[in-house]
Each structure stands twice: as structure tokens, then as C-alpha cells.
Amino acid sequence: MNAPARSLSRWVGAAALATTALTVWLGLWVTPPAKVQGTLVRLLYLHPPIAWVALYCAFGVAALSSVLYLWRRTRSRFWDRLGASAVEVGVVFTALTLVTGSLWGRPTWGVWWTWTARLTSTALLLVLFLGYLALRRVPADPDVRARRCAVAALVAVVDVPIVSFSVDWWQTLHQRGTVLNPGLTLKVHGSMAWTMGLGFLAMTLVFVWMVLVRYRIEALSDRLGDDELEISLSERWAEGAMGTAVEPTATVEPAAVEPVAVEPAVVVEPAGGRP
Amino acid sequence: MWRDALLVAEKDLRIELRSRVALWQVLPFAVLVLVLFGFALGPGPTTLRAAAPGLYWLAVLFSTVLATQRSTAIESGEGTRDGLRLSGIDPAGVFLGKAAAVAIQLVAVQLLLGAGIVVLFDVHLETWWLALVASALATVGLSAAGVLYGALSAGLRVRETLLPLLVLPIMAPVLIAGSRAWSAAVTGAVASGASWLKILGPFAAVYLAVGVALYGPLQETA
Numbered sequence: 143m144n145a146p147a148r149s150l151s152r153w154v155g156a157a158a159l160a161t162t163a164l165t166v167w168l169g170l171w172v173t174p175p176a177k178v179q180g181t182l183v184r185l186l187y188l189h190p191p192i193a194w195v196a197l198y199c200a201f202g203v204a205a206l207s208s209v210l211y212l213w214r215r216t217r218s219r220f221w222d223r224l225g226a227s228a229v230e231v232g233v234v235f236t237a238l239t240l241v242t243g244s245l246w247g248r249p250t251w252g253v254w255w256t257w258t259a260r261l262t263s264t265a266l267l268l269v270l271f272l273g274y275l276a277l278r279r280v281p282a283d284p285d286v287r288a289r290r291c292a293v294a295a296l297v298a299v300v301d302v303p304i305v306s307f308s309v310d311w312w313q314t315l316h317q318r319g320t321v322l323n324p325g326l327t328l329k330v331h332g333s334m335a336w337t338m339g340l341g342f343l344a345m346t347l348v349f350v351w352m353v354l355v356r357y358r359i360e361a362l363s364d365r366l367g368d369d370e371l372e373i374s375l376s377e378r379w380a381e382g383a384m385g386t387a388v389e390p391t392a393t394v395e396p397a398a399v400e401p402v403a404v405e406p407a408v409v410v411e412p413a414g415g416r417p
Numbered sequence: 418m419w420r421d422a423l424l425v426a427e428k429d430l431r432i433e434l435r436s437r438v439a440l441w442q443v444l445p446f447a448v449l450v451l452v453l454f455g456f457a458l459g460p461g462p463t464t465l466r467a468a469a470p471g472l473y474w475l476a477v478l479f480s481t482v483l484a485t486q487r488s489t490a491i492e493s494g495e496g497t498r499d500g501l502r503l504s505g506i507d508p509a510g511v512f513l514g515k516a517a518a519v520a521i522q523l524v525a526v527q528l529l530l531g532a533g534i535v536v537l538f539d540v541h542l543e544t545w546w547l548a549l550v551a552s553a554l555a556t557v558g559l560s561a562a563g564v565l566y567g568a569l570s571a572g573l574r575v576r577e578t579l580l581p582l583l584v585l586p587i588m589a590p591v592l593i594a595g596s597r598a599w600s601a602a603v604t605g606a607v608a609s610g611a612s613w614l615k616i617l618g619p620f621a622a623v624y625l626a627v628g629v630a631l632y633g634p635l636q637e638t639a
Contacts, residue, residue, distance in 0.1 A: 280575055293631050301587050
């Protein structure tokens with residue numbers, strides 16, 4: 143991971159922390175309680191932004207990077223890692239959407255769960271992408287795994303509109319979209335609107351930061367998989383050289399962090415994938 | 418592509434005819450599911466009759482998982498996939514052929530299950546054409562989605578546990594729309610039942626299209 147990317151992730155992380163802290167402060171202390179919902183309204187500074195990140199940012203990025211991976215001209219491991227990172231963060235945010243929604247639903251509707259369109263399709267989406275993560279954890283050749291995961295993500299994303307249409311016909315309790323309603327008239331007022339807007343910004347920044355960090359972990363663990371083999375090979379050769387008493391200085395330093403150019407071109411794909 | 422599809426479907430069905438896995442395993446399993454549902458819900462005829470469409474479709478879904486697992490297992494023998502690739506057959510044709518073979522097995526499963534809910538749960542279909550159209554569309558969609566996911570999990574050691582997790586949520590719209598349409602067919606509410614076909618139709622079309630487009634890339638090295 144190069145230095146600009148690392149400092150980018152640090153800056154984004156700082157911005158995410160700052161905006162989240164500001165949202166919490168505004169949401170809990172500055173804004174007034176709402177007329178009907180009372181203090182419960184404060185959960186709504188977080189719930190819609192989290193849902194926005196989960197449903198649009200995360201799975202949008204996952205779908206886009208899957209398409210770009212499958213398209214031969216843009217195929218690169220970058221898209222595979224980005225898609226996987228986005229899905230993993232997206233699963234966390236989807237689960238949070240369900241949890242915060244449930245916490246809000248219990249005092250408002252009197253139940254933790256109702257079988258409405260949005261709840262049901264969000265839950266199905268969570269299961270779909272948990273399946274993706276399960277598929278990703280199966281050890282396989284990296285390219286094969288990347289292709290499989292890209293197809294799985296695409297097929298899951300294709301399923302989302304069908305799921306939401308099919309469950310939409312039960313639509314009963316849940317509110318229609320408040321911010322993104324047709325006509326785009328903002329129905330939230332004053333400081334509450336500002337806080338909610340800030341919440342969207344904060345959660346998006348948190349998402350970007352988490353994806354950046356996750357991507358870095360993925361890239362590092364890939365490199366570890368490659369390097370580990372080379373380091374162990376060079377250590378083994380060093381042992382062999384010691385045994386036959388040929389000058390040990392000629393062999394590669396075992397502790398070398400830099401991936402060493404080993405003599406017989408070791409292009410063995412790590413068959414087991416990641417450790 | 419179509420000729421290739423026909424060849425592959427013929428091959429799969431011939432293997433099935435000789436091994437009789439669907440006949441001796443999938444069909445009895447489907448009936449077993451119905452009987453177990455009967456045990457779970459108790460012998461009250463009204464409860465069973467009301468639940469019958471949903472139970473029917475759940476049994477169909479479970480049988481689809483079994484049928485696709487079998488369909489994938491056929492290709493997982495030593496060198497089988499390489500042989501198929503070397504034969505120069507269009508991957509889209511392979512996909513369509515395998516889906517057709519699974520669809521034909523599903524038709525057999527559904528005939529048996531249909532008879533099963535009539536006999537066991539005392540269900541009477543008011544508008545049978547609605548149930549028939551819903552089943553036909555759902556069969557196409559289920560077999561296409563199933564074969565696509567079968568290819569996705571092919572060659573993995575954890576295939577048996579992974580495939581249901583991947584494929585059952587994808588098939589949820591079919592379960593919803595299919596059982597709604599069948600409920601309508603039982604009560605004779607044609608208008609509300611027919612509107613569910615608008616989900617089953619696009620589901621089938623989407624998964625056929627996605628399968629034709631993506632089966633090739635999946636087979637490249639998998």
C-alpha cells in the first residue's frame with residue numbers, strides 16, 4: 143500500500159470521526175424532540191443514513207466492480223478486492239439498518255418486526271450477501287474465486303428489484319420514503335434537516351473509510367500469501383546451502399521483508415488461496 | 418446454441434434415466450416433505466388446505482436444490498468439464514441444456530406434488546389454468562437460477578452446504594409469487610392471481626438471460 147493511499151484513508155477516517163461526533167452531538171443535545179415521535183426521532187438521524195449506505199453505496203459499488211471485473215478489458219484484482227470490501231462493509235451496514243429499524247419499530251409500532259416490504263427485502267438482501275461472503279471464504283484459486291464472487295454479486299443485485307417488487311405488494315405499515323419521496327420536497331425541518339443531512343455525510347464517510355481499510359487488509363493478505371511462500375522457500379534453500387557447506391552468504395537473507403527475486407522463477411499459484 | 422442445448426439436455430436426461438437418482442431420491446423426498454409438513458401443522462383439514470399452496474412451493478424449492486445439486490454433480494466427475502469444454506459446445510447452450518433437463522425433472526416433481534396436495538390436503542383447484550401457467554413460469558425461473566448457482570459452486574468441497582444458502586434466498590420471489598398465485602387458483606380469484614405472474618415471468622426471463630450471459634465466464638477455468 144503506497145503512502146498517498148494510506149494518508150487518504152487517514153484523512154477520510156478523521157473526517158468520518160468528526161462528522162459522526164458532530165451528528166451525535168446535534169442529534170442528542172441540540173435538536174428538539176419531535177412533535178409526534180418525541181425523542182425517538184433522534185434514531186432517525188442515523189437509521190436512514192445507514193440504510194442509504196447499505197442499500198445504495200455498498201451494493202452499488204459491489205455491482206459496479208463486479209461488472210468491471212467480469213468485463214475482460216477492465217479485469218483486474220483491484221475490482222475484485224473493492225467489490226469484496228464493499229460487500230463486507232455493506233453486510234455490516236445492512237445488519238445495522240435492521241437493528242436500528244427494529245429498535246425504532248418496537249416503541250413506534252409496538253413490534254420488533256413486521257412482515258412489510260422493506261423489512262423483508264432488506265433481510266433477504268442480508269442473507270443474499272452473507273451467501274456471497276460464505277462463497278468468498280471457500281479456498282480456491284484467486285482468479286476462479288474472483289470470477290465466482292463477481293457472478294454471485296451480480297446475480298444477487300439482479301435479484302434485489304425482483305425481491306422488492308414481490309414483497310412490495312404486501313405494503314402495509316412502513317412509511318413511504320420521507321426524504322426521497324417523488325417531487326423531492328424535504329419534509330424534515332430546520333435543525334433536524336441539517337442533522338439528518340450531516341448524518342448522511344457522516345455515514346458515507348464511515349463507509350468510504352471502512353472500505354479503504356478493508357481493501358488494504360485484502361491487498362496485504364494477498365501479498366502475505368505470495369511472500370510467505372517465497373520467504374519459506376528462501377529459508378529452505380539457506381538451510382540446504384548450510385548443510386552442504388557452500389558459502390552461506392550467497393543465499394538470501396531469511397528475514398528479508400522485501401520480496402526477494404528467487405532464482406528458479408517461482409510462479410506457483412498458492413493453490414490453497416489465503417491462509 | 419439451441420442444437421447444443423438439445424444435446425446437453427439429452428445427455429443429462431439419459432444419465433438420469435440410467436441412474437434414476439431423481440426417480441428414487443428427489444421424488445420421494447418431495448412427498449416426504451409434504452407428509453412432514455402435515456405432521457408439523459396437525460391433521461386439521463382447514464389449516465392444511467389454507468397452507469397447502471405455500472407448502473407445495475416450499476417442497477418444490479427444496480426439490481430444486483436437490484435436482485441442481487445432482488445436475489452439478491454430473492459434471493464434477495474426473496475431466497468431465499474439460500471434456501464438455503473441449504467438445505466446442507457453446508457455454509450458453511450448455512446452460513440452456515442443463516436448465517432444460519432440470520426443468521423436465523421439476524415438472525415430474527410438480528405433477529407428483531400436485532397430486533400429493535390434492536390427495537393429502539384435500540385441495541381443489543378452482544382455476545387450474547392459472548396454477549398451470551404459474552408453475553410453468555416458475556419452473557423455467559427455478560431451473561435457470563438453480564443451474565447458474567450450481568455452476569457457481571461446482572468443484573467446491575463445501576458445495577452441499579453452500580448451494581442451499583446461496584440459492585434459496587434468490588428463489589424467495591418465486592416462493593412468494595407462486596404460492597400467492599396458487600392460493601388465488603384455489604379460491605378462484607383470477608385477477609389477483611394473474612398479477613403474480615408478472616413476477617414469475619420476469620424472474621424466468623432475467624435468470625435465463627443472466628445465465629446465458631455469465632455461464633461462459635464461469636466455465637473459463639472453474
